[in-house]
Amino acid sequence: DVKVTQSSRYLVKRTGEKVFLECVQDMDHENMFWYRQDPGLGLRLIYFSYDVKMKEKGDIPEGYSVSREKKERFSLILESASTNQTSMYLCASNRNNSPLHFGNGTRLTVT
Amino acid sequence: GIQVEQSPPDLILQEGANSTLRCNFSDSVNNLQWFHQNPWGQLINLFYIPSGTKQNGRLSATTVATERYSLLYISSSQTTDSGVYFCAVSASGGYQKVTFGIGTKLQVIP
Numbered sequence: 001d002v003k004v005t006q007s008s009r010y011l012v013k014r015t016g017e018k019v020f021l022e023c024v025q026d027m028d029h030e031n032m033f034w035y036r037q038d039p040g041l042g043l044r045l046i047y048f049s050y051d052v053k054m055k056e057k058g059d060i061p062e063g064y065s066v067s068r069e070k071k072e073r074f075s076l077i078l079e080s081a082s083t084n085q086t087s088m089y090l091c092a093s094n095r096n097n098s099p100l101h102f103g104n105g106t107r108l109t110v111t
Numbered sequence: 112g113i114q115v116e117q118s119p120p121d122l123i124l125q126e127g128a129n130s131t132l133r134c135n136f137s138d139s140v141n142n143l144q145w146f147h148q149n150p151w152g153q154l155i156n157l158f159y160i161p162s163g164t165k166q167n168g169r170l171s172a173t174t175v176a177t178e179r180y181s182l183l184y185i186s187s188s189q190t191t192d193s194g195v196y197f198c199a200v201s202a203s204g205g206y207q208k209v210t211f212g213i214g215t216k217l218q219v220i221p
Binding site for chain 2: 042044059098099102
């Protein structure tokens with residue numbers, strides 16, 4: 001079975017802190033994704049990566065950056081956390097033209 | 112970018128009833144997926160269905176790519192079917208960016 005692991009289930013950070021959210025997949029997938037989920041807005045794509053060191057902006061990249069130094073790991077970085085970044089963050093991965101697999105999510109609260 | 116619309120936004124069913132959820136998309140796609148998010152937040156892939164019809168138990172899905180829509184059928188609904196159903200697509204050509212609709216929230220009552 002595909003396993004997508006997010007490093008934390010819950011995080012509480014202060015405004016202005018630099019925050020790292022980590023995601024690891026164990027199936028050698030080319031593509032990895034970061035979404036945020038907010039009530040009534042569905043899942044919105046922040047960034048995705050189609051190969052090591054390659055990244056593409058999604059629909060809401062402002063305030064975020066990403067890093068993919070190894071194929072199995074995709075990190076989401078909040079350079080200076082703000083209260084409007086309080087959300088559920090979901091990582092996913094897949095091969096091209098194959099089903100998407102999700103991690104369990106990280107609920108981030110910025111105070 | 113591609114737009115994904117799901118309907119209805121909310122649905123309440125009596126246990127045992129059948130339902131149809133719809134997903135419309137604004138451009139040609141090279142893949143389409145249906146997901147169920149359970150009350151604990153976990154997203155489970157139900158179908159990978161860029162075209163045609165698939166069935167899995169009480170659930171089935173049909174995608175008519177040429178007309179830019181997909182349908183998810185739930186038959187003999189159970190309380191465990193409750194949750195949010197999402198449709199997600201990747202537009203044809205270019206990188207495989209996966210875009211989600213805002214979902215259909217289903218509540219099945221005993």
